[in-house]
Amino acid sequence: MDSVLVAKLVAIAASLCLFTLGFYMLKWMAERKKHSDYVLACPKCGSVEISSTFLSPESSMFNINNFMPGRYRCKSCRYDGMFPEVKIEELEGFREEIKSNAVRKSKTKKTKK
Secondary structure (H helix, E strand, C coil), X not given: CCHXXXXXXXXXXXXXXXXXXXXXXHHHHHHHHHCCCEEECCCCCCCCCEEECCCCCCCCCXXXXXXXCCCEXXXXXXXXXXXXXXXXXXXXXXXXXXXXXXXXXXXXXXXXX
């Protein structure tokens, strides 16, 4: 066999192995979170309606950020990025903190004008 062909086949096999490993890691992480006291919460609006951007139908082959596990998108406000894990019992307090920070930011913007 031609050495270039062998190199391409090895690269394809390695890519498939990494893809499969990543898929099973995400599946394991999702299963672990089902039995957890924590939820992912949007840092912008406080929603827990979150979806992963990892290989989503909206992801672009030309945007490498969409292929990084751990990146999520809020279904409510469409915020895209990293999301903190919040204890279920502390979720309402987290939402109140977001609202108070938003009010504080809007007041500082008005005073700057």
